[in-house]
Each structure stands twice: as C-alpha cells, then as structure tokens.
Amino acid sequence: MKILSVQQMRMADEATITSEKISSLELMERAATKVFDLLHNRLQGTPIPIHVFCGIGNNGGDGLVISRLLEKHGYHVRTYIVNFSDNRSKDFLANYDRLKDVASEWPVQLKSKQDFPTLLDQDIVIDAIFGIGLNRPLVPWVATLIKHINKSKCFTVSVDIPSGLYADKIPDDPESVIYSDVTVTFQLPKLVFFLPQTGIYARDIEIVDIGLNREFLQQSPGIAELIGKNEVLPLYRSRFKYSHKGTYGHSVLVGGSYGKIGSVVLATKAALKTGSGLATAYVPECGYAIVQTAVPEAMVITDDDDELSEIDLDFKPSAVGIGIGLGTNEKTIKALSNFLKNNTSPIVIDADGINILAKHPKLLENLTTQTIITPHPKELERLIGRWKDDFDKLNKTIEFSKRHDCIVVIKGANSITVYKDQLYINNTGNPGMATAGSGDVLTGIITGLLSQGYSPLHAAVFGVYLHGSAGDEAAHQTGFEAVVAGDIVANIGTAFLELFKQRSIPDKKSS
Numbered sequence: 396m397k398i399l400s401v402q403q404m405r406m407a408d409e410a411t412i413t414s415e416k417i418s419s420l421e422l423m424e425r426a427a428t429k430v431f432d433l434l435h436n437r438l439q440g441t442p443i444p445i446h447v448f449c450g451i452g453n454n455g456g457d458g459l460v461i462s463r464l465l466e467k468h469g470y471h472v473r474t475y476i477v478n479f480s481d482n483r484s485k486d487f488l489a490n491y492d493r494l495k496d497v498a499s500e501w502p503v504q505l506k507s508k509q510d511f512p513t514l515l516d517q518d519i520v521i522d523a524i525f526g527i528g529l530n531r532p533l534v535p536w537v538a539t540l541i542k543h544i545n546k547s548k549c550f551t552v553s554v555d556i557p558s559g560l561y562a563d564k565i566p567d568d569p570e571s572v573i574y575s576d577v578t579v580t581f582q583l584p585k586l587v588f589f590l591p592q593t594g595i596y597a598r599d600i601e602i603v604d605i606g607l608n609r610e611f612l613q614q615s616p617g618i619a620e621l622i623g624k625n626e627v628l629p630l631y632r633s634r635f636k637y638s639h640k641g642t643y644g645h646s647v648l649v650g651g652s653y654g655k656i657g658s659v660v661l662a663t664k665a666a667l668k669t670g671s672g673l674a675t676a677y678v679p680e681c682g683y684a685i686v687q688t689a690v691p692e693a694m695v696i697t698d699d700d701d702e703l704s705e706i707d708l709d710f711k712p713s714a715v716g717i718g719i720g721l722g723t724n725e726k727t728i729k730a731l732s733n734f735l736k737n738n739t740s741p742i743v744i745d746a747d748g749i750n751i752l753a754k755h756p757k758l759l760e761n762l763t764t765q766t767i768i769t770p771h772p773k774e775l776e777r778l779i780g781r782w783k784d785d786f787d788k789l790n791k792t793i794e795f796s797k798r799h800d801c802i803v804v805i806k807g808a809n810s811i812t813v814y815k816d817q818l819y820i821n822n823t824g825n826p827g828m829a830t831a832g833s834g835d836v837l838t839g840i841i842t843g844l845l846s847q848g849y850s851p852l853h854a855a856v857f858g859v860y861l862h863g864s865a866g867d868e869a870a871h872q873t874g875f876e877a878v879v880a881g882d883i884v885a886n887i888g889t890a891f892l893e894l895f896k897q898r899s900i901p902d903k904k905s906s
C-alpha cells in the first residue's frame with residue numbers, strides 16, 4: 396500500500412472531486428461516515444458519554460459530521476469547538492449549520508483553559524482538532540487541551556491523524572500530541588505512523604477506504620510503500636516440479652568466533668528453511684563440531700583458528716551472508732577486506748561485518764552493486780553518523796544508499812528497507828522479536844532468498860516480511876517474552892504457508 400505526502404494526498408482529494416463530480420462537502424460526508432460506521436459497529440448504541448473535539452478546519456468538519464451521525468443514532472454526545480483560529484473552513488461551517496439542526500445541546504466553544512470540560516475515565520474522546528493541515532506549533536492553550544485529554548484515561552479515537560502530530564516532521568513538543576488508542580485514517584496510512592519517534596501516538600491504525608480516485612493513487616509515485624501480504628505475494632517464486640537442490644542455489648554463511656558460533660547456526664538453518672538448495676557455514680575451527688551437529692543438513696568449511704583470518708572459497712556461492720558473530724580483530728578485518736574485493740556473488744552484510752565497514756569506510760568501495768546491509772540502530776549510526784530525528788535518519792540513509800548503491804534494511808519495530816529514494820516499510824513482526832539472534836535469522840532468510848534467484852531488493856523486502864511473519868507466528872504460540880530466535884526459524888515454513896491462506900471469517904459489514 397502506497398504512502399503519499401501531504402501534498403499528494405491533497406491532490407488525490409482534488410482528483411476525486413473532479414473525476415466524480417462531487418463537492419468537497421460530499422467527500423467529507425463520505426469520509427466521516429466511515430469513521431462513524433466503525434464507531435457504531437463497535438459501540439452498538441452503548442450510552443457512553445462521547446466528547447467530540449473539533450478544530451475549525453476540515454478535520455474539525457469531519458468531527459462535526461461524526462457528532463451529527465452519533466446524535467442521530469441516539470448516542471450521548473457533547474461537541475466542542477476548539478477555536479484556535481477565526482479562519483473556519485467552508486465545509487466546517489456547512490457542517491456546523493447541519494449539526495445545529497439535530498443536536499440536543501449547542502456545541503461548547505473552547506477559547507482558553509477555563510473552558511475545558513471534565514473528562515471521566517470511562518468516557519470516549521473523538522479527536523478531530525487537527526488533521527494533516529497542521530503546519531506550525533500549537534498555541535499554548537491548545538497544547539494544554541491536548542495534555543488535558545491525554546491525562547484523562549478516556550478511550551481516544553483520532554480522526555485521520557492524532558492531533559498535534561505533523562504528517563511530515565517530528566512534533567515540536569512530544570507531550571503536545573494526542574496519544575490515540577485508535578487512529579482512523581483516510582484512504583492511506585501516513586509515514587509518521589511507522590517511525591519510532593512518531594508511531595507511539597498512533598498505537599492502533601484503522602485505514603478506511605473513502606474512494607479516492609484510483610487512477611491518481613496508482614500513478615502517484617508516493618513517498619513510501621507499506622509492505623503487507625498483498626505486496627509480497629507477487630514477489631513469491633514458486634518451486635518447479637522438475638527441480639533439484641542445485642536449482643535453488645548454494646548459500647554461504649560466513650561468521651562466528653569463539654563463543655558466537657550460535658549466530659552462524661541460526662543463519663544457516665534460516666537459509667535452508669527459506670528454501671536454499673544447499674548451505675555452507677564458513678566458520679573458525681572452533682565452530683566445526685557445533686555447526687555439524689546443530690545443522691546436519693549444512694556443509695562446513697573451517698578456518699584454522701578461533702576467529703576467521705581467511706575467507707577462501709573454491710566455488711562461487713549463489714549468495715553470501717556475512718558478518719554474524721564475526722568479531723572485529725585485525726586479521727578478520729583483513730580477511731573481510733580481501734573477500735569483498737574479490738566477491739561477485741549477491742551478498743548480505745550484518746553485525747560485525749557492518750561494524751568493520753563503519754570503521755573502514757574504504758571497504759564500501761568494494762561492495763558489489765545492491766549489496767544488502769542490515770543494521771540495527773546502533774550499527775546504522777556507526778555507518779551514517781548521528782541523526783537529528785527519524786526523518787533525518789531516513790534522509791541520511793537514502794544518501795548512503797545512493798552513494799554506495801546498496802540496500803539498507805533499518806531494523807526496528809517497523810523495519811524499513813531503503814534503496815535510493817524508495818522506502819519499504821514492513822508491517823509484520825512484534826516486540827517478542829527483540830531477542831538475541833533474531834538478526835542472524837534475518838540474515839539467513841535474506842541469503843536464502845538471494846540464493847534462489849530473488850533480486851536483492853525483492854530478497855530484502857520479502858525477507859524482512861517473512862522474518863516478521865515467522866516471529867508473529869512464534870509469538871502467537873508462546874507469547875512475546877518466550878520468543879527466542881530459534882522459534883523464528885522454526886516458523887519460517889508457517890510464514891510461507893500464511894502467504895496463501897485465505898481469511899476464514901469475512902469482514903463484518905458496517906451498517
């Protein structure tokens with residue numbers, strides 16, 4: 396699913412209004428009705444007090460429509476107008492008039508702290524103060540109102556975007572943004588929902604289709620893509636009946652050092668479980684018995700030490716995963732340097748492999764095109780330097796990717812794969828996966844896909860998705876805390892099967 400910029404979103408509205416010959420007021424009615432439907436479906440007429448806070452722009456206009464529909468259906472509603480400006484939008488005004496016809500109570504005008512209502516824990520708040528039109532810092536009393544809402548324990552539903560959150564930069568004051576329980580967003584998700592600094596405000600997201608012009612959405616380049624099942628299914632390459640193990644490539648996993656051989660065990664198992672025809676673990680001598688015992692399906696090549704001092708292969712691997720548990724001593728750096736100079740196979744570099752690149756940036760010149768690098772935030776910082784905020788981090792990563800023609804997977808709650816200007820935001824995974832060895836498994840999965848002939852970009856995007864999906868399945872079985880990296884490996888098969896599962900229960904139709 397595409398993610399558009401604010402400007403592209405506004406153009407999509409315009410394209411819809413023009414092509415469907417509807418007014419912006421009708422589009423607002425359509426959008427806000429979707430939010431109402433969702434609420435009504437869940438509440439089923441429950442007489443809980445609902446406080447609807449409306450700004451004076453179109454987000455506020457949506458709020459007024461929601462108030463009117465709630466009133467009409469007999470809900471216990473109170474509407475507030477947050478008067479942060481005299482510049483009321485035309486559609487806000489039209490809906491203000493329409494609300495007056497049905498409202499049992501006149502909307503309450505808020506102009507300062509003295510006007511704030513008491514909010515009880517069990518009440519519901521609809522947050523329609525600001526939408527994607529927020530473009531400057533909040534005036535102090537509006538910031539205080541947002542803190543007032545946050546302080547209450549009300550269940551808060553934000554319309555389109557949590558108020559106080561910019562769609563394209565981090566907040567001026569992190570405490571002056573609504574922490575919403577559910578954000579019902581129009582048509583497409585916003586990039587800020589998936590970045591660590593801003594995703595915290597939109598815990599649960601519901602995307603409602605408001606029928607924006609399909610052609611425009613398809614043609615628009617977007618600023619990122621949210622990767623779910625629909626996006627990865629077309630990437631899947633089915634296996635051929637008359638194939639043999641040679642058809643699916645030979646993965647080589649290079650890494651390990653005394654006390655860190657487990658990383659290579661996990662990655663090698665993951666490559667095989669992802670479908671690599673053959674797998675070889677290239678480890679120091681001390682890892683020989685461990686790998687042979689733990690992964691009998693794999694072949695093992697050893698160097699003669701506790702740490703790798705030479706990486707010498709007498710065949711060309713279909714794919715290489717390198718760096719896991721490697722260590723960073725001088726002889727290993729030399730070995731990696733020599734290897735990278737001569738390597739022409741598709742390659743994934745992780746962990747100490749990245750740390751070595753960061754310390755010796757000259758090595759970056761020897762990377763094969765579209766090398767995949769999979770840093771966690773600390774490793775990324777070593778590679779690209781400190782960033783000011785999450786947007787700066789993305790820009791710096793884009794620059795890095797362009798400069799070295801490499802694919803960078805920024806690991807995190809929503810891992811983001813960056814290739815030049817393109818961002819692919821992963822939508823699988825869970826906090827249980829923040830566990831030792833989880834990254835080694837990802838390296839193995841991506842290597843396994845590369846060995847089967849997936850292009851580097853597809854291997855990275857699909858690999859990250861599968862890794863998250865396998866982790867979701869593992870968490871489903873054991874709970875977050877008990878997930879260990881081996882459970883992720885064990886569920887790679889289920890993650891593949893899950894790709895082809897149909898939903899067993901159809902979506903409940905909203906009334």
Ligand SMILES: NC(=O)C1=CN([C@@H]2O[C@H](COP(=O)(O)OP(=O)(O)OC[C@H]3O[C@@H](n4cnc5c(N)ncnc54)[C@H](OP(=O)(O)O)[C@@H]3O)[C@@H](O)[C@H]2O)[C@H](O)CC1
Nearest residue numbers: 408423426452453454525526527528529530531532533555
């Ligand atoms: N996307 C869609 O298809 C639809 C979107 N809808 C809803 O519309 C909003 C966007 O509405 P908009 O009116 O453009 O903006 P807001 O409601 O978010 O904000 C209103 C105006 O407030 C001004 N502003 C911005 N920041 C501040 C501030 N810190 N303090 C005071 N005022 C501020 C700004 O106007 P200026 O001219 O003063 O700059 C904003 O325009 C979208 O999010 C949806 O909820 C449609 O209803 C349906 C279709």
Ligand SMILES: [K+]
Nearest residue numbers: 522525554558
């Ligand atoms: K809002």
